[in-house]
Amino acid sequence: MEYDSIWDNLDSLEEFADAVSEFLHCPVTIEDRNHRLLAYSTHDERTDPARISTIIGRRVPEKVINSLWKEGIIPSLLNSRDPVRVKKMEDIGLGDRVAVSIWHKNEVLGFIWALEIDRVLGEEEFAFLKRAAQAIKNKLLPMQARRDKKEERSQEFFWKLLTSHFQTEEAIIENFHRLQINPSSSYALAVFQFREDISSSEEKKILYLLKTIQQLKIMLYTIDHQKLILLIALDHIDQPLTTLSEFVQTFVEKTEERFGVGEITPAFSSLHTDYLDVERAYKEALSVIAIKEKFPHEVKEIFGYQNLGIYRFIDVLLEKRTKDGFKNHALEKLREYDEKHQTNLTETIETFLDKDNNVHEAAKALNVHVNTLAYRLKRIAEIGEINLKDPNQKITFIY
Amino acid sequence: MEYDSIWDNLDSLEEFADAVSEFLHCPVTIEDRNHRLLAYSTHDERTDPARISTIIGRRVPEKVINSLWKEGIIPSLLNSRDPVRVKKMEDIGLGDRVAVSIWHKNEVLGFIWALEIDRVLGEEEFAFLKRAAQAIKNKLLPMQARRDKKEERSQEFFWKLLTSHFQTEEAIIENFHRLQINPSSSYALAVFQFREDISSSEEKKILYLLKTIQQLKIMLYTIDHQKLILLIALDHIDQPLTTLSEFVQTFVEKTEERFGVGEITPAFSSLHTDYLDVERAYKEALSVIAIKEKFPHEVKEIFGYQNLGIYRFIDVLLEKRTKDGFKNHALEKLREYDEKHQTNLTETIETFLDKDNNVHEAAKALNVHVNTLAYRLKRIAEIGEINLKDPNQKITFIY
DNA sequence: TAACTTTTTGTGGAAATCCACAAAAGACGA
């Protein structure tokens, strides 16, 4: 192992990248386990679009990560300590390259990438890369430790926010700055409800995903048994609610797709600007989850508190209804009629409301002619003595 | 006054009617002040359709009463002690006739009608009729007294119902029977809110109206300061809520039209079958009135508790909203945008919802092109990040 | 069984809605 002494006098990761690049005659990039750029070689000027965007953005672009997952590259890097060859993918501007993962015990700390611009790397270079990954491990470890420490402090701070521990917003802002986080002027709180307690191996995967999705900036995160909780920055986002909705769905999708962890219920609070309201935001997100569990079908496509509509009030509505001992005369009449005449008026009105008053779709779902549906609706209005043109009255049909 | 001794040996009202009929050579009918049939002559077989229906139904048909009001006949009977001539009205099957009111002190107790089938009554007969009305007064007075007594007892009973005084339904049914009222198997409670305390002269007019509208059977009634409260029988009524709605509106209309008493807010409870629930029904009707006073425009055409729709829950909704300190992000955004760009998005969405999502009407109300409205709605959905296809979300726009 | 009502399905036409596209006017910023 004589020529491996080249590692000995390299101080920084940059020098390390350059040394590897020089040996392989290839541009080299070093990333952490979340595909954040750690260092890149500069002696060799040849490169490809994917590498350029990575360097400019200080991280691998989301769509590149996506493709690498889809092609199975990242899974094999996470499974094996051997270098992996990546064939050119023109649609994302990625040239031929070789990658190897950097391991410490049973954990991946990062990756080394070597671009095969003019030459193809052989067995010897593969072995060299593997040794390089071994050697760099010690440089990455302390960084990891620092990050862990910071994460610990940030988690503690987050829980203080979630439990309304602070009295003034100034104190909160100060804490943000101490953690080198720039608090955004508006934020939301997202909660993901898992089916089981989140294991530490799942936690790593989740963090990996959160850091690679890149759609939104996550200021703070924490995990509490079956819940993943995020504090999300929303500055300069044009349609924050829409973006959030897409984000949480992407996250759930990818977690399922990449790690096989399914049945996650996502939710997020309304927008807030005052950091003293974090607990309130948390409760909003929790109530969305509670409602989604009670009415999975009705609010299937709603994730934000703001968009719950009438369901935001569902608990007080139900409470008042039971307190008043109110009987739904309209529904009762329909059921009576159904019973007596063997008709389907109850089912009809339910389907119709379900399909958002769309005669066409409702008729299709019921397997009847559109006019039959129209006729039935006329009868329902008569028998139940309800004005189906009044959205207010339709609403009460649900309860 | 010698020939007036003919009254002396007449025992019943029927004999009286026959005696008058014989003198005038006309069919004669006697009604109480609420146009209920008291007696009719039988010696003379000639008659007209209006009289036939009156005799069969034991009261003057509603549409006849209506016409008599419109033509000013009844008002003049109520104003003067002199006979009034009524010209033929073919549309309601009424032939020529003469009427006179029966007075006691300053009150009208009833009416005598004489049909001019073949002959026209002259001055002499008019004078005779007036004396007949004088003479019959004494026969009507004791009936009046009995009725007053009964009314007193029934009012007391009604208040017991309204205040949940009874423990069992049997006790209630027994009380009904004691008052010779047949309690219907389903009932509703109607309340009319007046602007001022109801005077006893107004009370008489109201009772008159209630007894002549004939649309629905009123089992019990009472008056409490500015409120008229009715217990309404709903047996064998096909569409009870619709009928009730028509009834209360008719009542308000006629009170205004005939007696000039306006600004009455009508309301009625949902349907009930258990007479232990009368107080609950009363509260339902009261809450409809309260809501109508708070949201006069929104529930303008709703009178029944059942049809309040979402407004049934308006108090708990508002309460929850203030408790949560929730800000309407969507509306806020719109207002912000309006302010900054001098646009009318807020007004637009309000009008649109007001017009029940009817693009056409809303565009007309806003004085803009339909496409302009469509464009604005698209922008509203974008800026407010709300799904306008979801009725649930639209609802929350109101608050 | 015959007469009647209720329910389903169909046809056809008027009105409304939705959507894409375009022209014009106005607002706004570099």
Next chain:
DNA sequence: TCGTCTTTTGTGGATTTCCACAAAAAGTTA
């Protein structure tokens, strides 16, 4: 001031909704 973006209004066409009417099927009642 020019170019760009937003807003308004318009046209045209595909689709949907609404309604009236009718015929057939099924169920109910005398």
